[in-house]
Amino acid sequence: MEYFLTEEQQMIKELAARIAEERVKPVAAELDEKEEFPWEIMSILAEADLFRVWVPEEYGGLGGGVFEQALVVEELSKACSGVAVSYAASGLGAFPILLYGSEEQKNRYMPDIASGKRLAAFALTEADAGSDVSAIATTAVKDGDDYVLNGTKQWITNAGDAEIYVVIAVTDKSKGARGSSAFIVEKGTPGLSFGKKEKKLGIRASSTREVILENCRIPKENLLGREGLGFVVAMKTFDKTRPGIGAQAVGIAQGALDVAVNYARERVQFDQPISSFQGVQFMLADMATQTEAARALVYSAAKMADSGVGNISKAAAMAKLFASDVCMKVTVDAVQVLGGYGYMREYPVEKMMRDAKITQIYEGTNQIQRSIIALELVREAARKSRK
Amino acid sequence: MHIVVCIKQVPDPSQARIDRETGLVIREGVDKIINPYDLYALEESLRLKEAHDGQVTALSMGPPSAEDVLKDAVAMGVDHGVLLSGRDFAGADTLATSYALALAVQKLESVDLIICGKQAADGDTAQVGPGLAANLDRPHVTEVRKIRHIEEDKMVVERLTDTGYEVIRLSLPAVITVVKEINEPRIPGLRGMMRAKKAQIPAWDAEYIGADPQRLGLKGSPTRVWRTFEPTRHGQGEMLRGTAGEQAVLLWEKLRGRL
Numbered sequence: 001m002e003y004f005l006t007e008e009q010q011m012i013k014e015l016a017a018r019i020a021e022e023r024v025k026p027v028a029a030e031l032d033e034k035e036e037f038p039w040e041i042m043s044i045l046a047e048a049d050l051f052r053v054w055v056p057e058e059y060g061g062l063g064g065g066v067f068e069q070a071l072v073v074e075e076l077s078k079a080c081s082g083v084a085v086s087y088a089a090s091g092l093g094a095f096p097i098l099l100y101g102s103e104e105q106k107n108r109y110m111p112d113i114a115s116g117k118r119l120a121a122f123a124l125t126e127a128d129a130g131s132d133v134s135a136i137a138t139t140a141v142k143d144g145d146d147y148v149l150n151g152t153k154q155w156i157t158n159a160g161d162a163e164i165y166v167v168i169a170v171t172d173k174s175k176g177a178r179g180s181s182a183f184i185v186e187k188g189t190p191g192l193s194f195g196k197k198e199k200k201l202g203i204r205a206s207s208t209r210e211v212i213l214e215n216c217r218i219p220k221e222n223l224l225g226r227e228g229l230g231f232v233v234a235m236k237t238f239d240k241t242r243p244g245i246g247a248q249a250v251g252i253a254q255g256a257l258d259v260a261v262n263y264a265r266e267r268v269q270f271d272q273p274i275s276s277f278q279g280v281q282f283m284l285a286d287m288a289t290q291t292e293a294a295r296a297l298v299y300s301a302a303k304m305a306d307s308g309v310g311n312i313s314k315a316a317a318m319a320k321l322f323a324s325d326v327c328m329k330v331t332v333d334a335v336q337v338l339g340g341y342g343y344m345r346e347y348p349v350e351k352m353m354r355d356a357k358i359t360q361i362y363e364g365t366n367q368i369q370r371s372i373i374a375l376e377l378v379r380e381a382a383r384k385s386r387k
Numbered sequence: 388m389h390i391v392v393c394i395k396q397v398p399d400p401s402q403a404r405i406d407r408e409t410g411l412v413i414r415e416g417v418d419k420i421i422n423p424y425d426l427y428a429l430e431e432s433l434r435l436k437e438a439h440d441g442q443v444t445a446l447s448m449g450p451p452s453a454e455d456v457l458k459d460a461v462a463m464g465v466d467h468g469v470l471l472s473g474r475d476f477a478g479a480d481t482l483a484t485s486y487a488l489a490l491a492v493q494k495l496e497s498v499d500l501i502i503c504g505k506q507a508a509d510g511d512t513a514q515v516g517p518g519l520a521a522n523l524d525r526p527h528v529t530e531v532r533k534i535r536h537i538e539e540d541k542m543v544v545e546r547l548t549d550t551g552y553e554v555i556r557l558s559l560p561a562v563i564t565v566v567k568e569i570n571e572p573r574i575p576g577l578r579g580m581m582r583a584k585k586a587q588i589p590a591w592d593a594e595y596i597g598a599d600p601q602r603l604g605l606k607g608s609p610t611r612v613w614r615t616f617e618p619t620r621h622g623q624g625e626m627l628r629g630t631a632g633e634q635a636v637l638l639w640e641k642l643r644g645r646l
């Protein structure tokens with residue numbers, strides 16, 4: 001399909017594809033096996049200016065947005081989505097600063113994030129607060145010119161490796177959902193520590209750890225926006241980053257499809273390549289069609305996110321939901337096309353199938369995405385009927 | 388420190404095909420790329436530039452399309468590109484090429500070091516680096532796998548040999564050619580690529596570099612290609628399996644059969 005990318009977008013896509021092919025693919029299986037954070041690849045991405053693509057020019061970026069970031073995430077995910085999410089999670093940590101940071105905060109943090117010198121992370125989830133973010137128990141108490149944070153965040157991508165954390169904490173319990181706030185916490189701050197790296201089903205190169213805050217004292221200048229905005233910051237951030245999860249899903253699916261098509265041409269059974277069997281052909285055709293539909297939806301949502309139109313929650317949720325469900329299905333079918341070989345670690349599709357699952361879970365499970373979409377539908381209808 | 392890197396545009400060797408009737412390399416429909424060995428020369432020059440606060444000029448002789456490889460070099464981080472282009476240069480062998488490149492280098496200001504790739508992937512002669520040094524009357528070392536040390540007027544390099552390496556000290560300015568063991572070339576970043584798109588690449592002609600037209604291009608090239616052909620393959624390789632001891636026995640039996 002032709003998406004009429006600008007010359008610059010084409011350049012970004014080709015560069016990300018080249019790095020994925022030359023530098024990521026050869027080490028993807030090893031990174032998965034060793035569950036190792038891909039530092040070397042992060043520095044290659046940094047030198048290639050790929051952390052700059054979604055950052056405005058005034059903060060050292062190249063002035064693109066969600067769409068450009070999605071192009072990079074998609075290409076990297078074709079080779080290894082553990083790498084892709086480590087890259088993308090820096091964006092997840094940075095969007096709150098871009099969206100709600102003061103000029104001073106943006107100038108302080110964004111140039112290093114854009115250059116890739118420092119990675120960012122976003123810490124919302126806790127042991128008892130997953131889908132129900134209003135259940136978070138981490139607190140931030142004002143003390144003179146500081147806030148003192150206490151609590152434990154769980155399953156935070158890039159935790160330990162990132163240097164800049166946006167943490168959502170309760171500042172006023174009596175206000176419920178309006179009682180939480182977003183803070184910037186830098187690695188090295190006394191009272192900030194990390195749990196051990198979690199052992200996961202997929203995206204095993206990416207690091208997932210607890211973020212532990214014990215009397216962690218930060219200056220009040222590190223509050224993002226104002227008190228009470230915590231969940232708004234989180235939701236508006238997800239609106240910007242869910243198309244990126246969609247792009248991750250599209251990339252994994254495309255990677256798996258590419259392997260499956262090539263394999264089907266070469267594998268001979270009953271004296272003919274298995275691609276000559278209609279049973280296999282129809283699987284490949286469905287995989288390709290679904291992947292392309294997911295890509296079209298992701299690109300549209302990403303462009304909407306960059307356009308500045310009003311509410312994009314529904315579009316962002318649809319892109320994430322559809323692409324991740326497609327990704328799961330396509331990767332399962334890719335393993336099927338490769339048969340027993342697909343089940344073996346010598347071939348990349350079993351990893352892609354393991355990696356696919358997370359896209360249906362994080363940044364809001366697909367059930368939560370459906371709730372968001374339904375809620376928006378009802379709201380829109382109500383607004384129309386009022387007119 | 389001013390470093391000059393000589394680079395060449397070649398047909399992509401991975402797409403190389405030969406016309407069986409004429410024996411010539413088929414150039415139509417084949418992508419033209421930067422000679423793969425020259426990427427190591429470029430990378431080494433950029434590392435020296437970064438470590439010693441120098442500047443790098445990339446130099447190429449070729450048709451107007453060779454501007455592309457100079458832009459690739461700018462994308463990687465070289466400061467300037469210079470293209471030697473014009474009808475006079477066409478059809479040059481290694482002798483005429485080294486002569487022209489040497490004159491171009493002399494046009495550049497205070498050059499300390501010239502780096503070339505080990506050889507070009509199309510001609511495979513490995514003669515232009517040494518030829519350039521001869522024209523400039525400067526020392527050279529081929530097949531450098533490491534620059535150990537460099538200062539204002541001398542450098543120490545390791546030269547790859549079949550059995551190991553030699554350590555050689557030479558005075559600057561000098562010419563070296565490098566092998567792929569020396570580094571891993573960088574992938575150009577987006578900002579470099581954008582800079583390259585806007586970069587102006589000056590094209591110098593024979594007159595500008597003060598060349599004798601008789602020594603340029605086809606006229607200045609005594610090399611004549613007599614015939615080119617695809618080598619025919621004789622026999623087939625065979626893998627011996629088993630433990631080292633078993634393989635030795637198998638090998639001995641095979642060799643004895645041939646004696």
Ligand SMILES: Cc1cc2nc3c(=O)[nH]c(=O)nc-3n(C[C@H](O)[C@H](O)[C@H](O)COP(=O)(O)OP(=O)(O)OC[C@H]3O[C@@H](n4cnc5c(N)ncnc54)[C@H](O)[C@@H]3O)c2cc1C
Nearest residue numbers: 122123124125130131155156157208361362363364365367
């Ligand atoms: C690898 C990994 C990386 C992560 N990275 C981050 C990160 O960087 N930052 C961060 O803050 N968090 C991160 N998370 C957390 C992630 O966002 C949560 O896991 C996710 O939001 C779901 O929460 P939960 O796991 O507690 O599931 P639960 O909320 O306990 O859900 C369990 C099941 O119940 C369903 N369910 C729950 N509520 C409803 C409802 N109202 N209606 C219908 N179904 C419902 C869910 O869909 C799911 O199927 C990460 C998680 C993982 C696994």
